[in-house]
Amino acid sequence: MSPGPRAPRLVRPLxxxxxxxxxxxxxxLLAGSHTAHLVAKPLLMPLLAAYAAARGGPRLLVAALLCGWGGDVLLMPGADAAFLAGMGLFAAGHVCYLRLFGRARASLPAGLGYAVALAVFVVLLWPDLPGGMRVPLTCYSLLLTTMAWRAGALGRWAGAGGALFLLSDALIATGIAAWPRLPAHDFWVMLTYAAAQYLLTAGVLGSRDGASPAAVSADRAGGGVRV
Incomplete structure (x- = not known):
């Protein structure tokens, strides 16, 4: 039997x-308020990590989310050195996720699809990337794509989280390459990123509980909030 929530009264508020x-x-972001973004963004992953911990989630999940928090903070200044350090923290978070997924079998056709998408994206993006970013971004993209594929081993919710994480970072990469941006570009980056981290968290917690990830927020201690 999986362990219950460590702090059931905090699950819903968190x-x-x-x-x-x-x-x-x-x-x-939609209103163009940079101050709101500066205040809110650094709070997202600590809150989600605290929620996962309150649910009794594994330490590797909490570590992955806190690596995301460190990456979020380092990416905010926009300097190349900070960006590379932030990318390194996100990479560490992906390693945590991969360890959580273990040896569960993922879809081979999905893996082939991800591999083709990665190859096409890197080939198209490569000429427009700054020289110092090409190799680090390619290595990071390979790790991220592997995580996105392996996430599907935990079910459709975690798989969707992995795919959205890949999409969010692909949007960031197109910005680095100075490709044309979507309207409200930063809004879409953060929407896909926040959804990705929540769905990955839901998938891990749902797998641990032996329950459907769709109901991962409904706790034994009186229910929760579903998204």
């Missing part, structure tokens, strides 16, 4: 806080 701060961040 999830509500994560959703509320996510909404503030996204609304601030």
């Amino acid at each position: 999830l509500v806080a994560f959703l509320a701060v996510t909404a503030v961040d996204l609304a601030g």
Whole structure:
């Protein structure tokens, strides 16, 4: 039997806080409020990590989310050195996720699809990337794509989280390459990123509980909030 929540009374408030701060961040990006983004973005992953810990989630999940927090903070200044350090922390988070997925069997056709998509994307992006970013971004993209594929081993919710993480970082990469941006580009980056981290968390917790990840937020201790 899997362990129950460590702090059942905090589960619902922490999830509500994560959703509320996510909404503030996204609304601030749409409104062009840089201050709202600066305040809200660094709070997202600590809140989600605290939620996972309160649910009794594994330490590797909490570590992955906190690596995401470190990456979020380092990517905010926009300097190349900080960006590379932040990318390194995100890479460490992907390693944590891969260890959580273990040896569970993932779809081979999905893996082939991800491999083809990665190869095409790197070939198209390569000429437009700054010289110092080409190799680090390619190595990071390979790790991220592997994580996205392996996430599907935990079910469709974690698989969707992995795919959204890949999409979010692909949007960032197109910005680095100075490709044309979507309208409200930063909004879409953060929407896909926040959704990705939540769905990965839901998939890991749902797999641990032996329950459907779709109901991962419904806790034994009186229920929770679903998204």
